[in-house]
Amino acid sequence: MANSTVIGRASFIRGRVSGDGDLEIAGRVEGDVAVTGEVVVDTSGLVAANVSAARIVVRGAVKGDLVADQVLLVEAGARVVGDLRAPRIAIAPGGLVRGHVQTGAAGPARPRAAVAPARAVATETKARPVVAPPVVRAVKAAPPPPPAKVVATKTNPKPAAPARPGPPPPVVPVLKKGTKAVQKKRG
């Protein structure tokens, strides 16, 4: 009891909570929570933070990633939006979770972008007809490059602009219009 911390129902903490000991949250916490003991988010608790602890029990609402060194319990009535990671995870009936769930040894803070393609490759090589999500993720990950190319092509004509005695460079839209006009004239 000596090392136990309680954030009461009518309390609000904005910032970082860290240290040794247990933490019971019945109020609101925004920021980061990193303690060595057990974190309990009560039914009235509202946490908008990444939480890391040895044990995490959620009965309230959490928006953020939960990382436990031992156990992570999402109990009935809990609402979690974020990723869960712990060697052991339990989600009780009535517990709401939206996010990635991963059991097993706690690795480094989820290198999501790196992990997803790797997993997609793994599933492909094993030729497993398993769950689609990894593939979907890979597909989702693919699109971003094209816009970059578009931007590049758009920015390329820029050098043509200085030929005109037009407005100074900072105004990008005008430049774009100008360059288009130039292209049209040339075409």
Place this chain on the structure above:
Amino acid sequence: MASTVIGAGITIEGEVTSDEDVVVQGTVRGKLVAKDAVSVEQGGAVEADIAGGPVAVAGTVTGNITSSDRVDLQNGAKVIGNVKATRITIADGAQFKGNVDMDV
């Protein structure tokens, strides 16, 4: 029954706002605002301005204390900062450096 307790070994960096009692046994850096009583216990450290109802200090406070009620600096307390309250007591053995403003 203290509603919010910041236990020994716990550090909060940021803002603590409470409509109820706050007991500090650990460390608070930033700002501490409570509508009700604030108690900084022995071993507790607050590096922040405190605003609240009755404030009792037996630990360390670096920052200004403003109370709508009273401020008690108990034996063993170490306070560096200004204190503003209608009633103030400084116990024998308390260390204090700062201004006192008893707004009569």
